[in-house]
Amino acid sequence: MSDNTTAPLLVAARGGVPSRTPVWFMRQAGRSLPEYRELRKGTAMLDACLDPEMVCEITLQPVRRHDVDGAILFSDIVVPLKAAGVDLDIVPGTGPVVAKPIVTRGDVDALPLLEEHQVQPVVDAIGLLNAELGDVPLIGFAGAPFTLASYLVEGGPSKHHERTKALMHADPELWHALLDRIADITAEFLRVQVAAGVKAVQLFDSWAGALSERDYREFVLPHSARVLATVDSVPRIHFGVGTGELLPAMREAGADVVGVDWRTPLDVAVRRLREAAPELPPPVVQGNLDPALLFAGETALRREVDRIVAEGRAAAGHIFNLGHGVLPDTDPDMITKAVEWVHRAR
Numbered sequence: 250m251s252d253n254t255t256a257p258l259l260v261a262a263r264g265g266v267p268s269r270t271p272v273w274f275m276r277q278a279g280r281s282l283p284e285y286r287e288l289r290k291g292t293a294m295l296d297a298c299l300d301p302e303m304v305c306e307i308t309l310q311p312v313r314r315h316d317v318d319g320a321i322l323f324s325d326i327v328v329p330l331k332a333a334g335v336d337l338d339i340v341p342g343t344g345p346v347v348a349k350p351i352v353t354r355g356d357v358d359a360l361p362l363l364e365e366h367q368v369q370p371v372v373d374a375i376g377l378l379n380a381e382l383g384d385v386p387l388i389g390f391a392g393a394p395f396t397l398a399s400y401l402v403e404g405g406p407s408k409h410h411e412r413t414k415a416l417m418h419a420d421p422e423l424w425h426a427l428l429d430r431i432a433d434i435t436a437e438f439l440r441v442q443v444a445a446g447v448k449a450v451q452l453f454d455s456w457a458g459a460l461s462e463r464d465y466r467e468f469v470l471p472h473s474a475r476v477l478a479t480v481d482s483v484p485r486i487h488f489g490v491g492t493g494e495l496l497p498a499m500r501e502a503g504a505d506v507v508g509v510d511w512r513t514p515l516d517v518a519v520r521r522l523r524e525a526a527p528e529l530p531p532p533v534v535q536g537n538l539d540p541a542l543l544f545a546g547e548t549a550l551r552r553e554v555d556r557i558v559a560e561g562r563a564a565a566g567h568i569f570n571l572g573h574g575v576l577p578d579t580d581p582d583m584i585t586k587a588v589e590w591v592h593r594a595r
């Protein structure tokens with residue numbers, strides 16, 4: 250098995266010069282692929298996530314099909330909560346739904362911690378994957394404390410996160426106790442993945458963009474920082490949606506690579522990161538094709554790919570990705586083409 254030290258994704262993540270611009274797509278494994286839909290027939294999402302052979306096969310599907318430079322472990326941000334014993338499910342078309350949302354101190358104290366044996370199927374899947382993947386690095390991931398807290402407090406997906414923000418401001422002590430507990434679970438889940446052999450990790454704080462920078466720094470950053478500090482032996486990617494105002498703070502939390510959504514051009518993101526922390530090494534970024542542009546036809550898509558590769562040159566390293574996940578109705582051939590164009594762009 251290779252140690253992937255020359256894999257373009259890992260070279261770029263360290264700010265080096267890769268042999269080609271590395272590219273992978275968030276949600277590359279999943280509903281855009283007919284072979285995924287076929288395999289998942291009759292198996293619930295969370296059951297699939299805890300079946301090592303299925304996790305291995307679904308993780309490999311986009312690697313075989315698209316020639317991407319990274320494999321993202323097929324799982325979900327709520328898997329460690331479910332494995333630890335939280336009563337929740339992933340409802341098709343809705344997302345994670347929690348049976349008993351968190352309201353009181355008693356609810357927080359009752360949140361279980363994660364024990365390694367509870368995610369043994371994920372450990373087994375990582376073993377199977379590393380035997381199959383060759384030089385393509387496997388990326389592990391977890392949901393960040395704020396995004397997981399939003400599901401636990403709201404009880405499901407939320408547009409405005411009003412219960413979450415109300416708890417944060419009305420009872421900061423309870424809020425910090427909750428995030429502390431979630432950070433323990435998330436940190437343990439990432440630690441287990443790294444020990445099992447993932448080569449990089451991504452911390453998804455998908456909904457952090459709902460916060461002001463002030464609230465992010467006070468109520469979220471210290472907890473995400475504690476999580477990221479536990480996995481400093483591998484490159485750490487930190488991503489959220491709508492986080493143009495938060496990019497320097499998200500880097501400060503301990504990111505080696507800052508994920509950028511499509512709203513902020515990469516050269517602008519790099520300038521913000523540099524200006525906020527001139528003492529740090531030049532920034533490395535990941536992003537940031539708008540997932541909707543995979544529907545725009547070849548001419549428009551190619552133009553966008555070229556623009557993003559050019560803007561990414563402002564960074565010390567650039568990992569090409571979407572600005573958020575692949576949409577379910579995406580034509581997989583457009584993903585394959587986008588990957589080809591990223592690799593050819595000079």
Ligand SMILES: Cc1c2[nH]c(c1CCC(=O)O)Cc1[nH]c(c(CCC(=O)O)c1C)Cc1[nH]c(c(CCC(=O)O)c1C)Cc1[nH]c(c(C)c1CCC(=O)O)C2
Binds near residue numbers: 275277324406574
């Ligand atoms: C917020 C969030 C979730 N899950 C995740 C996030 C963070 C990333 C983001 O911001 O999109 C992370 C996630 N979820 C999934 C992956 C797999 C790996 C990959 O990126 O390819 C990853 C990295 C699989 C999945 N997770 C889910 C699916 C779809 C379920 C299915 O195929 O039956 C997949 C492939 C379910 C899920 N899980 C979640 C949602 C909102 C949904 C969609 C619900 C729906 O519309 O049906 C919560």
